[in-house]
Amino acid sequence: MQREPHLSNAALMARRSAAVARGVGQAHEIFVSRVANAEIWDVEGRRYIDFAGGIAVLNTGHCHPEISAAVKAQVDLYSHTCFQVLAYEPYVELAERLNALAPGNFAKKSIFLSTGAEASRTRSRSPAPTPGALASSPSTAATTAAR
Numbered sequence: 001m002q003r004e005p006h007l008s009n010a011a012l013m014a015r016r017s018a019a020v021a022r023g024v025g026q027a028h029e030i031f032v033s034r035v036a037n038a039e040i041w042d043v044e045g046r047r048y049i050d051f052a053g054g055i056a057v058l059n060t061g062h063c064h065p066e067i068s069a070a071v072k073a074q075v076d077l078y079s080h081t082c083f084q085v086l087a088y089e090p091y092v093e094l095a096e097r098l099n100a101l102a103p104g105n106f107a108k109k110s111i112f113l114s115t116g117a118e119a120s121r122t123r124s125r126s127p128a129p130t131p132g133a134l135a136s137s138p139s140t141a142a143t144t145a146a147r
Contacts, residue, residue, distance in 0.1 A: 006043075007031075007043050008043065008044055009029055009030050009031055009042060009043060009044055010029075012031045012043065013029050013031075027052075030042040030043075030046075030048075031043045033045075035050070035062035035063060036061075036062060036063055037061035037062060037063070037064070038050050038051075038053070038061045038062070039062075040062070050062065083112075091112065094110075094112070095109070095110040095111075095112075098110045
């Protein structure tokens with residue numbers, strides 16, 4: 001499929017309405033063309049300041065040089081491996097680092113999830129929390145005391 005050059009937001013909204021299920025919301029009827037730090041340009045060339053950045057979890061801004069370099073380096077190794085199928089050491093290292101930062105003088109364990117639904121489902125399948133159990137933003141990670 002080839003992209004048409006110089007599309008308008010209205011033309012893309014028409015295509016979206018025809019091709020994307022109604023259950024997928026969209027806060028603004030604009031389509032991004034490019035980004036830099038906290039700025040966004042739509043397909044019509046209008047510039048916006050991004051106050052929502054990845055639903056307010058992108059506090060480094062778009063295309064931060066250090067983040068871009070880390071992503072490029074990671075993609076050269078592997079781009080997506082489901083930890084539950086094929087584990088990788090950086091997952092374990094991040095869990096160890098997060099566990100060390102969590103307060104309390106007891107063993108901790110971490111899990112990394114991509115949605116609140118995953119976090120809720122995982123929590124519902126786990127034993128009752130012990131005193132001192134923590135949970136961070138569902139879109140990032142949940143840390144609970146070891147059982």
